[in-house]
Amino acid sequence: AEEADTNFCFVYSTDLPCWCWRNKGNTQSGKSAMAKTRRRKKRTHRVEAENAPAKKSEPRTFVFRRGRHGLIMADLEKDLRKMMLPNTALNLKESKRNTLSDFVSVAGPLGVSHFMILTATETASHLKVAKSPRGPTLSMRVESYSLMRxxxxxxxxxxxPQHAFKTAPLVILNNFGGAEHMKVASVLLQNMFPSINVHETKPAACQRVxxxxxxxxxxxxxxxxxxIGTAPSKMKKSVTSLVRGHDVPDLSHMQDVSEYVSKGGYGSESEGEDAEDRCAMPVQELMNSKVAGSSQSRVRLYEIGPRLELKVVKLEEGMCTGRVLYHSHIKRSDAEVKSLQAQHEARASVKAARxxxxxxxxxxxxxxxxxxxxxxAEKKAKRQKTT
Known part of the structure; x- marks a missing residue:
């Protein structure tokens, strides 16, 4: 239907009705008119600055189990994946048919830099940490472990806290050094976790360690x-429990609330700390602080799990196949080391020649x-000339 007094009419199309404007007997679709004023996508069409520093990709990890008795380590596999969040595949599906080369071929496009491989035998369990795709590989025997539950x-x-797994954990290495294989192990373990800039990292992002x-x-x-949790310092235990949202205490047997405040001490002996052990930080920058006006807080660690006791067994080059750099059970003489080195060099030369x-x-x-x-092409050109 069309009215003479109006400057537009309502036109029904096969897909959807749209408004059309009258222009000297012709109609110009309002849809095409809107396309001229279409907003530009800012998230996907963002122009990067030429002098902007290149962002280094964070290390990502695959955690999976291999071997005939690998099903024994299924629970530990889930806990390790949760510990490595968010830079790991939490629901990674592996099958018995998958080989190590399959994971290596997939790791490149996905940006995976490290493997954590769990294996089990009838006598012991092992954890291998490997750098993809060229190694080195660190093999450790699992002496004992405890799950998160x-x-x-x-x-x-x-x-x-569930929100703690949205950011990568911090890593602290203690007492690594001395032997060469332990130095390599410390570098390999440290590079599994993303590095941080102390001056730019927000304390709220430090949720786990x-x-x-x-x-x-x-x-x-x-x-x-x-x-990682924080609690206000220089405050009595009773006031702290009220501020942090604990249960409301029973004040029926007291004359005044001041009795409850004065009754509580400054914490138990296990929670006591000296002034130099406190961490003085602004309250607004702390993760879980709910107290305004206090400039000092103490940092407390709450264990999540899992617990692992690992013993280094072997360090080798390559992805689980290469020259053995260290072995805890096998000791070789200098002559044997030289002969093995010559064999590896011969294999490498043959491989390069092939x-x-x-x-x-x-x-x-x-x-x-x-x-x-x-x-x-010449034959085709000759045929065309003859025809």
């Missing part, structure tokens, strides 16, 4: 996983194909 059940008031300590007496690496030969064969095939195409 075991750690939570042993605590009277477990604290596992992974502590790796090397015990020289036993030769084991102790892994602990904590969540690769060079393959490249030459590919180049020959490409040249032959180009000649055939050129010859076919």
């Amino acid at each position: 075991d750690v939570a059940s042993s605590q009277s008031r477990p604290r596992v 992974v502590l790796l300590s090397y015990i020289q007496a036993t030769g084991t690496i102790r892994l602990r996983h904590y969540s 690769r060079q030969e393959q490249e030459q064969n590919v180049a020959k095939k490409a040249a032959r194909k180009a000649e055939q195409e050129e010859h076919a």
Whole structure:
């Protein structure tokens, strides 16, 4: 329907009705008119500055299990994946048919830089940490471990905030050094976690910490996983419990609220700390602080799990296949080391020669194909001339 007094009419199309404007007998679609004033996408069409510093990609990890008895480590696999969040595949599906080369081929496009491989035998369990795709590989025997649910059940008031897993954990290495293989192990373990800039990182992003300590007496690496919490200092325990949202206390047997405030002490002996051990930080920058007006807070660690006791067994080059740099059970003499080095060099030279030969064969095939195409084009041109 169209009215003479109006400057527009309502036109029904096959898809959707749209408004059309009258212009000297012709109609101009309002849809095309709106397209001229279309907003520009700012998120996907953002122009990067030419002098902007390149962002270094964060390390990402695959956690999976291999071997005939790998099903024993299924629960530990889930806990390790949760510990490595958010830079890991939480719901990664692996099957018995998958080989290590399958994970290596997928790791490149996905930006995965490290592998954590759990294996189990009839006598022991092992954890391998490898740098993708060229190594090195660190093999460790799992002496003992405790799952997250075991750690939570042993605590009277477990604290596992879900928002803490939205950011990557901090990593602290303690007592690594001395032997060369331990230095390589410390670098490999440290590079599994993203690095931080102390001056730019916000304290609110520091929600978890992974502590790796090397015990020289036993030769084991102790892994602990904590969540970071803060509490106001220079404040009585009763006031702190009220401020942090605990249950409302029973004041029926008291004459005044001041009795409750004066009754509470400054915390138990286990929570006491000296003035130099306190962390003086602005309250607005702290993660869980709910107290205004206090400029000092104490940082507390709450264990989440899992717990791991690891012992370094072997360090080798490459992705689980390469020259052994260290072995805790096998000791070789200098002559044996030199002979093994010569064998590895011979294998590498043979491999390089084969690769060079393959490249030459590919180049020959490409040249032959180009000649055939050129010859076919000449024949086609001659036929066209004759016709």
